[in-house]
Every structure is written in C-alpha cells, then in structure tokens.
Amino acid sequence: MAKSVDDLDSSAGSGTPDTADLVAREEQVFGDNPLEVRESDHYTHEYVGSFVEKWDELIDWKKRYESEGSFFIDQLKARGVKSVLDVATGTGFHSVRLLEEGFDAVSADGSPQMLAKAFSNGLTYGGHILRVVHADWRWLNRDVHGEYDAIICLGNSFTHLFSERDRRKALAEFYAMLKHDGVLIIDQRNYDAILDNGFSSKHTYYYAGEDVSAEPEYVDEGLARFKYTFPDKSEFFLNMYPLRKNYMRRLMREVGFQRIDTYGDFQETYHDDEPDFFIHVAEKK
Numbered sequence: 405m406a407k408s409v410d411d412l413d414s415s416a417g418s419g420t421p422d423t424a425d426l427v428a429r430e431e432q433v434f435g436d437n438p439l440e441v442r443e444s445d446h447y448t449h450e451y452v453g454s455f456v457e458k459w460d461e462l463i464d465w466k467k468r469y470e471s472e473g474s475f476f477i478d479q480l481k482a483r484g485v486k487s488v489l490d491v492a493t494g495t496g497f498h499s500v501r502l503l504e505e506g507f508d509a510v511s512a513d514g515s516p517q518m519l520a521k522a523f524s525n526g527l528t529y530g531g532h533i534l535r536v537v538h539a540d541w542r543w544l545n546r547d548v549h550g551e552y553d554a555i556i557c558l559g560n561s562f563t564h565l566f567s568e569r570d571r572r573k574a575l576a577e578f579y580a581m582l583k584h585d586g587v588l589i590i591d592q593r594n595y596d597a598i599l600d601n602g603f604s605s606k607h608t609y610y611y612a613g614e615d616v617s618a619e620p621e622y623v624d625e626g627l628a629r630f631k632y633t634f635p636d637k638s639e640f641f642l643n644m645y646p647l648r649k650n651y652m653r654r655l656m657r658e659v660g661f662q663r664i665d666t667y668g669d670f671q672e673t674y675h676d677d678e679p680d681f682f683i684h685v686a687e688k689k
C-alpha cells in the first residue's frame with residue numbers, strides 16, 4: 405500500500421528488492437590517486453548502485469522532512485510558483501514533496517541510478533508517478549523542454565561541477581529554462597567555514613541519519629573529498645568542489661539573476677561561520 409512521508413521510519417527507502425534489480429551493483433572507482441579526481445563528469449561514477457541504495461539511510465527522509473519544515477514550499481508558494489523543475493532529483497525527496505503539495509513537477513538528474521531509485525520512491529511514498537528525465541545540467545535544454553516558474557537544485561549538488569566554465573554553462577541553462585519572473589533555489593554546504601576553520605558540522609540538517617557519518621577526508625581550495633561511513637562499516641566517497649558563498653552569489657549575478665537572497669540553515673540572519681548549509685534564492689526579475 406502507498407505510504408506518505410509521514411509514515412516513514414528511519415530505515416525507509418533503502419534496499420527495496422525491485423529497485424535492487426534495477427540498479428547496477430557497481431563499485432565506486434577513483435583510480436590510484438583519488439585526490440586528482442576533479443572532474444565534472446565523475447559524478448556518474450560516484451553515485452553507483454550500491455551508494456544510491458544507501459543514500460536514503462544517509463539523508464533520512466523523515467528527519468529531513470522535520471528539519472526542513474516548509475521552507476522551500478513557502479518560498480515557492482510566496483512567489484505564486486506552479487511548475488517546478490527539480491534538476492538534482494537524487495532519490496526524489498524534494499520531487500515527492502513538491503507533488504504532495506500539488507506543484508507540477510518534473511524530475512531531472514544526470515544519474516540513471518538515482519532516477520530509478522527516485523521513481524521507485526515516488527510510487528512507494530504516496531503512489532506518485534515521477535516525470536523523470538535523464539539530463540546533465542550542462543546540456544539541460546537538449547533533454548528537458550518548456551519553461552518553468554522555478555528550478556531547484558538542492559542537497560549540495562552544484563558542488564559536483566569542477567570548472568568555472570561548467571558552472572557558468574549550467575547556470576545559463578537554468579536561467580534560460582525559467583520564465584521571465586522565475587526563481588532558482590540552489591543550496592550548498594558552508595565550505596567557507598570548512599576551508600577557513602576546519603569541519604564542525606552539527607549533522608542536524610541533511611545528513612541526519614545519526615549512525616551515518618559524513619566527514620571531509622581531504623580539503624583544499626579545489627577539492628573537498630568527503631567520506632560517508634554506514635553502520636555496516638561500508639564506506640563511500642564524493643569528490644566535490646568547495647564553493648565559496650560569495651563566489652557562488654557572484655556567478656549567479658553575472659549570469660543575470662537580479663536579486664539573490666542567501667539564507668543560513670533556513671534563517672535570514674546568521675553569522676557566516678555558523679550554518680552548515682547556505683540556501684540561495686535567486687530571482688530573474
């Protein structure tokens with residue numbers, strides 16, 4: 405029977421047999437020197453089947469639902485948004501949330517494994533049929549058509565782009581797919597704090613699964629390599645580009661967004677060092 409997000413327990417969403425059949429049991433490959441892997445294309449080798457199956461354990465839908473509250477929904481509703489393109493669908497948390505709230509949502513991602521899991525999660529949690537599209541942000545217009553009131557890129561996803569050229573290209577694609585008064589909501593880890601002060605995440609917001617640790621194994625100005633350790637001792641890694649907050653704001657402004665509000669852990673006022681995550685709300689008009 406279909407469940408809603410409210411019915412979830414902490415282990416929900418991981419390892420349903422039908423999904424396990426769909427996704428490959430591929431291993432992550434970083435080669436001989438993982439610290440040299442600094443490429444925008446590498447994400448498809450990082451979100452492999454076995455890690456995707458674990459992802460929901462890491463982000464813990466129920467706790468995330470509680471800690472995020474209605475922040476994103478309120479931002480969208482306040483602007484009269486109806487159509488939303490979720491460009492970093494992942495396992496589908498926000499896409500499902502949007503459908504529950506009655507938005508017209510399309511769910512894109514560059515990882516087929518993630519999309520397979522998202523589609524299955526949509527059916528499991530509320531019987532939603534997600535409209536999934538396999539698309540890389542850099543060529544979004546090739547695979548996703550139409551114009552949207554809003555685009556969301558959440559869960560520290562934009563960090564996967566390693567060159568400024570790719571970041572500009574992706575932002576330009578997002579800009580082009582928004583209506584004239586559209587809004588882009590994009591979030592990122594507080595890398596300034598990690599680069600300048602070391603890592604001290606309270607693990608309150610995204611990686612809420614208490615038995616799952618997410619910590620940087622290596623950080624420099626061009627790479628943040630995070631290690632995720634699960635209760636069964638399995639380990640996975642993500643190589644990401646440590647975006648600085650003001651750099652990200654500047655890029656969005658240069659691409660054409662007129663007004664950018666940046667929240668810290670969902671709050672309007674904060675000391676720069678404190679938040680784990682920044683959320684940028686960028687308006688076109």
Ligand code: SAM
Pocket residue numbers: 444447451463491492493494495496497512513514515518539540541542557558559560561564565
């Ligand atoms: N938004 C989801 C969440 O919050 O749980 C997923 C976040 S996950 C950290 C990042 C997602 O971005 C992955 O599903 C990955 O496949 C996708 N991604 C990374 N780079 C991409 C690109 N260039 N084009 C499309 N998707 C990309």
